[in-house]
Amino acid sequence: MRTFSCFGFVVLAALALACGPAQGVRPPSATADPLPSWNDGDARQAILGFVDRVTDPSGPDFVPERERIATFDNDGCLWSEKPVYFQLLFAIDRVKALAPDHPEWRDRQPFKAVLDGDMEALAAAGEHGLLEIVMASHAGMTTAEFEAVVSDWLTTARHPTTGKRYTEMVFEPMLEVLDYLRANGFKTFIVSGGGIDFLRVWAEDAYGIPPEQVVGSSIETAYEVRDGEPVLVRLPEMNFIDDKEGKPVGIHSHIGRRPIAAFGNSDGDFQMLQWTTAGDGARLGVLIHHTDAEREWAYDRDSDVGRLDRGLDEAADRGWVVVDMKQDWQRIYPDEGNLTSD
Amino acid sequence: MRTFSCFGFVVLAALALACGPAQGVRPPSATADPLPSWNDGDARQAILGFVDRVTDPSGPDFVPERERIATFDNDGCLWSEKPVYFQLLFAIDRVKALAPDHPEWRDRQPFKAVLDGDMEALAAAGEHGLLEIVMASHAGMTTAEFEAVVSDWLTTARHPTTGKRYTEMVFEPMLEVLDYLRANGFKTFIVSGGGIDFLRVWAEDAYGIPPEQVVGSSIETAYEVRDGEPVLVRLPEMNFIDDKEGKPVGIHSHIGRRPIAAFGNSDGDFQMLQWTTAGDGARLGVLIHHTDAEREWAYDRDSDVGRLDRGLDEAADRGWVVVDMKQDWQRIYPDEGNLTSD
Numbered sequence: 001m002r003t004f005s006c007f008g009f010v011v012l013a014a015l016a017l018a019c020g021p022a023q024g025v026r027p028p029s030a031t032a033d034p035l036p037s038w039n040d041g042d043a044r045q046a047i048l049g050f051v052d053r054v055t056d057p058s059g060p061d062f063v064p065e066r067e068r069i070a071t072f073d074n075d076g077c078l079w080s081e082k083p084v085y086f087q088l089l090f091a092i093d094r095v096k097a098l099a100p101d102h103p104e105w106r107d108r109q110p111f112k113a114v115l116d117g118d119m120e121a122l123a124a125a126g127e128h129g130l131l132e133i134v135m136a137s138h139a140g141m142t143t144a145e146f147e148a149v150v151s152d153w154l155t156t157a158r159h160p161t162t163g164k165r166y167t168e169m170v171f172e173p174m175l176e177v178l179d180y181l182r183a184n185g186f187k188t189f190i191v192s193g194g195g196i197d198f199l200r201v202w203a204e205d206a207y208g209i210p211p212e213q214v215v216g217s218s219i220e221t222a223y224e225v226r227d228g229e230p231v232l233v234r235l236p237e238m239n240f241i242d243d244k245e246g247k248p249v250g251i252h253s254h255i256g257r258r259p260i261a262a263f264g265n266s267d268g269d270f271q272m273l274q275w276t277t278a279g280d281g282a283r284l285g286v287l288i289h290h291t292d293a294e295r296e297w298a299y300d301r302d303s304d305v306g307r308l309d310r311g312l313d314e315a316a317d318r319g320w321v322v323v324d325m326k327q328d329w330q331r332i333y334p335d336e337g338n339l340t341s342d
Numbered sequence: 343m344r345t346f347s348c349f350g351f352v353v354l355a356a357l358a359l360a361c362g363p364a365q366g367v368r369p370p371s372a373t374a375d376p377l378p379s380w381n382d383g384d385a386r387q388a389i390l391g392f393v394d395r396v397t398d399p400s401g402p403d404f405v406p407e408r409e410r411i412a413t414f415d416n417d418g419c420l421w422s423e424k425p426v427y428f429q430l431l432f433a434i435d436r437v438k439a440l441a442p443d444h445p446e447w448r449d450r451q452p453f454k455a456v457l458d459g460d461m462e463a464l465a466a467a468g469e470h471g472l473l474e475i476v477m478a479s480h481a482g483m484t485t486a487e488f489e490a491v492v493s494d495w496l497t498t499a500r501h502p503t504t505g506k507r508y509t510e511m512v513f514e515p516m517l518e519v520l521d522y523l524r525a526n527g528f529k530t531f532i533v534s535g536g537g538i539d540f541l542r543v544w545a546e547d548a549y550g551i552p553p554e555q556v557v558g559s560s561i562e563t564a565y566e567v568r569d570g571e572p573v574l575v576r577l578p579e580m581n582f583i584d585d586k587e588g589k590p591v592g593i594h595s596h597i598g599r600r601p602i603a604a605f606g607n608s609d610g611d612f613q614m615l616q617w618t619t620a621g622d623g624a625r626l627g628v629l630i631h632h633t634d635a636e637r638e639w640a641y642d643r644d645s646d647v648g649r650l651d652r653g654l655d656e657a658a659d660r661g662w663v664v665v666d667m668k669q670d671w672q673r674i675y676p677d678e679g680n681l682t683s684d
Binding site for chain 1: 408411485529531538539542546552553554555556560563564565567571572574587588590591594595596597598599613616617620
């Protein structure tokens with residue numbers, strides 16, 4: 001499958017839209033090591049050291065529990081994002097599923113491209129074409145109907161190259177970080193360019209992050225009473241794009257205070273890390289650098305999806321931690337087993 | 343002070359905007375009675391019975407902790423709202439404080455009306471005038487600056503008739519309900535037509551409700567880097583009105599699941615209670631009816647602020663609980679002491 005070389009941000013913006021249940025939160029680690037899938041190195045030590053400092057009530061960097069807010073990007077930070085954002089694969093599958101009710105799509109772009117599996121033609125349809133796909137797949141139904149559609153998709157769909165369920169492609173080392181932070185009094189939030197309602201369907205089971213702690217892009221919704229039954233209807237109109245400068249705005253809107261720790265992987269997360277680490281006191285900014293072409297994917301400055309360029313340039317000066325997936329992570333996905341020490 | 347007879351919703355809509363620290367969350371009750379300020383009666387029994395049912399793991403109405411979401415209107419539900427929404431009094435005080443920097447306001451409505459204390463002229467300025475007051479008082483500064491302004495106001499301002507600090511005018515019986523629900527595994531949220539950022543400054547200290555559990559109306563914000571320092575700037579443009587049909591939309595946006603209990607006091611809360619109580623399983627909808635002209639205020643169908651009309655008509659059929667403040671509450675404000683049983 002060809003990546004969407006002409007869109008980059010557009011894919012994300014257009015996907016700014018919607019959210020299926022997954023595997024179940026893992027039990028707490030039985031070992032003393034809170035990050036067993038992490039090789040010992042600067043990245044692991046930076047995370048452990050930060051948590052020690054902000055939780056030490058006698059230390060100068062102590063932070064009360066109610067202010068221990070940590071935010072996480074999703075695509076490329078908590079789960080994989082190749083060949084394209086998984087939510088776009090959902091949108092494509094959804095268009096195919098709806099096609100029998102839309103015979104006109106057979107001859108009309110960008111729908112024809114999707115139905116023909118012609119990714120070049122889909123890419124050529126540009127931003128407007130993509131937005132049409134997203135609205136056709138994410139709007140025009142109630143929130144309850146959308147939740148059911150996403151949930152069904154997640155139980156049946158498989159990743160085109162790994163053959164895994166998408167929710168099996170979450171990063172084991174990041175699940176450990178989430179658990180470790182929560183065990184130390186943090187509230188963990190997703191702050192994603194992806195659709196808030198797409199994420200909410202499965203984030204609680206996959207990550208232990210409840211719907212009310214998911215921040216993402218959204219379309220408009222309207223409240224209606226249909227035959228005496230109140231519903232929320234998803235409208236084909238963008239409401240909010242939670243990416244780049246939008247991330248601090250989304251954080252303020254949903255959380256209302258500045259995080260003390262933020263994890264991302266692309267330049268779409270730059271402002272979230274900037275906003276987080278500019279606050280007073282101890283702060284943690286982490287970028288996941290995709291360096292493992294064998295076990296996952298390797299990409300950074302030239303990638304359309306998950307491009308990391310400015311972040312790499314400025315991380316050292318800003319004191320941000322760059323995680324080298326190949327070096328720092330003993331395993332990528334939960335089902336792999338621990339490659340070295342277990 | 344004349345109430346704003348021509349606005350009603352407009353006041354609320356225009357206030358849909360912004361949020362100072364208060365007294366501190368009370369310690370858990372030392373008595374066995376979780377609702378000591380409530381007289382025993384149908385309302386108290388309905389609340390206790392609902393909580394018993396949803397927390398009994400062997401009963402048919404059991405609800406897992408993560409789904410125990412309760413939402414509360416603020417103005418008239420958690421604190422008083424007369425003679426007008428307290429946030430409007432903040433806006434008026436703010437305009438007065440800013441006036442030395444705005445000599446042109448002396449001759450320009452609606453600012454002249456505010457500076458002259460001419461509430462009739464302010465009311466005559468209508469929706470547009472009010473919006474000007476709100477934007478002048480709530481926008482054009484960073485989120486941190488606004489927080490400081492609200493915080494300062496709350497420590498110094500006094501209610502025009504009671505002489506109390508505004509945060510002393512929270513309802514003791516509702517503080518008990520909040521504590522009682524949280525002690526039973528509920529997450530408590532404010533869902534207010536008032537400004538989300540105005541509320542967040544003091545809701546945690548006053549109600550034990552953290553910023554991330556406050557839903558309200560909002561103006562637009564923009565992320566900027568000023569002299570190397572990232573800030574969020576409050577813009578003079580509405581973003582979202584969290585009232586009437588907006589309340590279920592705001593709940594979906596911020597919480598992402600349907601509450602099982604909702605508390606309100608006006609027809610602005612109708613849709614929130616409707617959405618909440620239409621869900622499956624045990625549900626609780628509560629309307630606070632202001633019936634106590636002696637200890638607080640008495641108003642309902644004909645009131646501009648906090649009008650309750652349709653709610654009174656339909657509560658019985660919908661199974662909603664109507665709290666009669668005069669009959670059901672032994673005391674109104676925390677500093678009153680318990681009038682009967684203490």
